[in-house]
Amino acid sequence: MPDPAGPRPMIDITDLWKSFGAVEVLKGVSLRVERGAVIAIIGPSGAGKSTLLRCINLLEDPDRGQIRVGEREMRFSTGQWRHGADRELAAFRAATGMVFQHFNLFPHMTALQNVTAGPLIVKGIDRRAAESEGRALLAKVGLADKAETYPSHLSGGQRQRVAIARALAMGPAVMLCDEVTSALDPELVGEVLSVIEQLADEGMTMVIVTHEIGFAQEVADAVAFMSDGIIVEIGPPDAVLANPENPRTRNFLTRFHRANAASGR
Numbered sequence: 001m002p003d004p005a006g007p008r009p010m011i012d013i014t015d016l017w018k019s020f021g022a023v024e025v026l027k028g029v030s031l032r033v034e035r036g037a038v039i040a041i042i043g044p045s046g047a048g049k050s051t052l053l054r055c056i057n058l059l060e061d062p063d064r065g066q067i068r069v070g071e072r073e074m075r076f077s078t079g080q081w082r083h084g085a086d087r088e089l090a091a092f093r094a095a096t097g098m099v100f101q102h103f104n105l106f107p108h109m110t111a112l113q114n115v116t117a118g119p120l121i122v123k124g125i126d127r128r129a130a131e132s133e134g135r136a137l138l139a140k141v142g143l144a145d146k147a148e149t150y151p152s153h154l155s156g157g158q159r160q161r162v163a164i165a166r167a168l169a170m171g172p173a174v175m176l177c178d179e180v181t182s183a184l185d186p187e188l189v190g191e192v193l194s195v196i197e198q199l200a201d202e203g204m205t206m207v208i209v210t211h212e213i214g215f216a217q218e219v220a221d222a223v224a225f226m227s228d229g230i231i232v233e234i235g236p237p238d239a240v241l242a243n244p245e246n247p248r249t250r251n252f253l254t255r256f257h258r259a260n261a262a263s264g265r
Helices: 049-056 086-094 111-121 127-140 156-168 186-201 213-219 237-242 247-263
Strands: 011-020 023-033 038-042 064-069 072-076 096-099 174-178 205-209 222-227 230-235
Touching: 011 049, 023 049, 023 230, 038 049, 038 213, 049 064, 049 174, 049 205, 072 086, 086 096, 096 156, 111 127, 111 156, 127 156, 156 186, 186 205, 186 213, 213 237, 222 237, 222 247, 230 237, 230 247
Parallel strands: 038 205, 038 222, 096 174, 174 205
Antiparallel strands: 011 023, 011 064, 064 072, 222 230
């Protein structure tokens, strides 16, 4: 347990619930992420992993529970919680950068325009300053020469790196990455994972939903296994991935490794 006298975690989630109709997707999830830590979330499809990230970013409204990111906190109660002022919600969301599985770039904008849209529209930053920072971020993800290129002329890996630069352009306190390599051809996965690893080395607080078990073991400070809407097990990567205590974690990893062996991965 963290020292109560020490700094508070960057992300603190308490008893979070979320249903879609009669289907309970999150069932009392609690999670603490220390500043600068990287948490990898693994688990089967339908476990609630992506929904958890979308709730942290308030792309989905939790039914009840509590979320704190940095110094901003939201509490939820079934039938009582309502969106607050637009400014409050925008400030809460701005604390988290979200990178999605399918890029979600604006097809009619160049890479640079995609990266600078948020700072220009949401933050009202001067165009010259926004473009200077945007070019620096594209260089950071290895795409300095693609600033004027449209998404349709970029590979999947390049589009995902533009999406990462776009999220970073808003100056988030944390990054949420939702299966950012699952839509990529295998030969493009490494270029995206290397950018995420670089962010981790720089001390960015991150929560990463991934099926790349080897990457989770190498980069994450802790691995959480989710199943059926709850975090079943969480701990250091070597412990959870090599010697899991929970039978559900063991069964999942056994099936995962068998599937990879069968596919030649």
